[in-house]
Amino acid sequence: MGNDNVAEVPAPFTTYHEAVNWINGLLPFGIRPGLSRMEMMMEQLGQPQKRLKFIHVAGTNGKGSTCAFLTKVLLQAGYSVGTFTSPYITKFTNRFQYNGEDIPEETLLNLTNTLRPVVEKIAQTDQGSPTMFEVSTAIAILYYAKVCVPDIVVWETGLGGRLDVTNIVTPVVSVITNVGLDHTDILGDTLSLIAAEKVGIIKRGVPVVSCADQPEVVEILKATADRNNSTLYLAGEKFTYERVKFEESVQTFHFMGPFRSMDIEVELKGEHQIANAAGAMMVLEVLRQYMAYVIDDEDLLKGFRDTVWAGRLEEVVNHPRIIVDGAHNPEGAESLAKSIPQYYKYRSLNLMMGMLANKHHESYLKHILPLVDTLILTEPDFRKKMDANGLLEVVERLQPNYAKPTLQIIVEPDWRIALENLKLRTEEEDLGVVSGTLYLIADVRGSLLNQSDSEKGW
Known part of the structure; x- marks a missing residue:
C-alpha cells in the first residue's frame, strides 16, 4: 500500500542557526496586521498564553526603557520575570529573557521544532504563512508557559497595539508610554490615528497606565478606558512626577501617586527617562495595591537605580x-x-x-x-x-x-x-x-x- 498522499514531515532542525534562519526566512511575509494566524497557532498549541500574567507595554518611544525598569524592580523584589522585547540589540535570543538571561540556544531550537509543523499547516490555509514576528511571539509564549513559567511577563508590543500580534494576551496591567509619529506608513499619519491603534491593547476591566499628554491622544485614551470599564492612571491626573535633582549621572524625581509619594533615583540618562520611570512606578503601585505583589521600598529604589538599557544615550x-x-x-x-x-x-x-x-x-x-x-x-x-x-x-x-x-x-x-x-x-x-x-x-x-x-x- 503506497502512502503517496501522506504529507512529508520535515526533518527537525538540528542547530540554533538553522532555527533562526528559518524564522528570519519568514520576513518576506512582512508585518500583516491582524490576529487570525496568531489565534490559530495558540488554538493548536492549547492556548498556553492563558496560563501567564502579563504587563503589556505599548507606545511610540520609551517602551524598552519602561520594560527594563519593570523587569529590574520585580527581579529585585524576588519575582521571576519573563521579558519579551523587540527589536534586539545584539543577538536574536535577547528578545526572550527570563530573569535577565537570554533563552538558551538549545531551548530556542526545541521550541522552533515544536512550532514548525503548526506554522506549516497554517501556511497551507487561506490565511497564508505566519510572519516572522508572529512566530517569534509564539515562541516567547511557549517558552514562558511551558519551559520557565515566570511569576510575570513584561510584554512589549512590536508595532501599534490593536492589531499587533502581542495583543493575543490579556494582561493584568496595560501601559501606553506615549504617542508620537512613528511607523506612519502602517499606523496612520496623525496622532489620533496612531493613538487609536495603541489603545487597542486596553482590555475590558484591565487597568491602564499612560504618560501621554497630547489633548487628542488623552481624549482617545479616556474614551477607550471608559468603554472597557478600565481604570486609567494618567500622568498629570492620577499621578505626577517632576525632576528635583540631577547630579553626576543620577537624576532624582518626585513621584506623587494615588497611594503614596516618594523620591526615586535613576541612572538612565535623559529627561524622558523620568517619564518612563514614573509610568513604571505607577504600574508597580497598581500591582502592589490591587494584586498583592510584595515590593519593599528598598528593593524598589535599588531596582530603579540599577536599571540600564543598551543603546540609549x-x-x-x-x-x-x-x-x-x-x-x-x-x-x-x-x-x-x-x-x-x-x-x-x-x-x-x-x-x-x-x-x-x-x-x-x-x-x-x-x-x-x-x-x-x-x-x-x-x-x-x-x-x-x-x-x-x-x-x-x-x-x-x-x-x-x-x-x-x-x-x-x-x-x-x-x-x-x-x-x-x-x-x-x-x-x-x-x-x-x-x-x-x-x-x-x-x-x-x-x-x-x-x-x-x-x-x-x-
Whole structure:
C-alpha cells in the first residue's frame, strides 16, 4: 500500500542557526496586521498564553526603557520575570529573557521544532504563512508557559497595539508610554490615528497606565478606558512626577501617586527617562495595591537605580568618547538634542546617522542639526535602509535654516568606514554620537565592543 498522499514531515532542525534562519526566512511575509494566524497557532498549541500574567507595554518611544525598569524592580523584589522585547540589540535570543538571561540556544531550537509543523499547516490555509514576528511571539509564549513559567511577563508590543500580534494576551496591567509619529506608513499619519491603534491593547476591566499628554491622544485614551470599564492612571491626573535633582549621572524625581509619594533615583540618562520611570512606578503601585505583589521600598529604589538599557544615550567607548542612541523619530531626536548638552561637555559634536526609508527624517533633523559640527551620513545594513544620498538631500534642504554655517558633511554609505571616520575626527575634547535606527546602533555597538556574535533585527 503506497502512502503517496501522506504529507512529508520535515526533518527537525538540528542547530540554533538553522532555527533562526528559518524564522528570519519568514520576513518576506512582512508585518500583516491582524490576529487570525496568531489565534490559530495558540488554538493548536492549547492556548498556553492563558496560563501567564502579563504587563503589556505599548507606545511610540520609551517602551524598552519602561520594560527594563519593570523587569529590574520585580527581579529585585524576588519575582521571576519573563521579558519579551523587540527589536534586539545584539543577538536574536535577547528578545526572550527570563530573569535577565537570554533563552538558551538549545531551548530556542526545541521550541522552533515544536512550532514548525503548526506554522506549516497554517501556511497551507487561506490565511497564508505566519510572519516572522508572529512566530517569534509564539515562541516567547511557549517558552514562558511551558519551559520557565515566570511569576510575570513584561510584554512589549512590536508595532501599534490593536492589531499587533502581542495583543493575543490579556494582561493584568496595560501601559501606553506615549504617542508620537512613528511607523506612519502602517499606523496612520496623525496622532489620533496612531493613538487609536495603541489603545487597542486596553482590555475590558484591565487597568491602564499612560504618560501621554497630547489633548487628542488623552481624549482617545479616556474614551477607550471608559468603554472597557478600565481604570486609567494618567500622568498629570492620577499621578505626577517632576525632576528635583540631577547630579553626576543620577537624576532624582518626585513621584506623587494615588497611594503614596516618594523620591526615586535613576541612572538612565535623559529627561524622558523620568517619564518612563514614573509610568513604571505607577504600574508597580497598581500591582502592589490591587494584586498583592510584595515590593519593599528598598528593593524598589535599588531596582530603579540599577536599571540600564543598551543603546540609549549609552557611552560605549571613552577614547574617543562615543555615545550611541537609538533616536529614530522626531520625539526621540528632541529628547536626544535636549540631553546631549545637559550630560556632556565637548568642543565639537560629530554625529553619524543612518535611517530606514520609512521615517520622518525632516523633523528628526530639525531637532538635531543645530548642535552638529560634523555630520556623517551612512546606511544601516538592512533591506529597508534609507540611501545616504537621499538623506543628504533632506539635510541640504534644511541646512540654511537649521545648521551651523560651518557644518561639515560626509557621505559614506558603508557604516564600517563611516565609523572609522567618526573615530578619527573625534578628538579628546570632542563627542562622537551615533544615532538613528536600532539596526545601525546594533552593528556599531557590536563593532565598538568587539562582539563577534552580534546579530540584529526584529
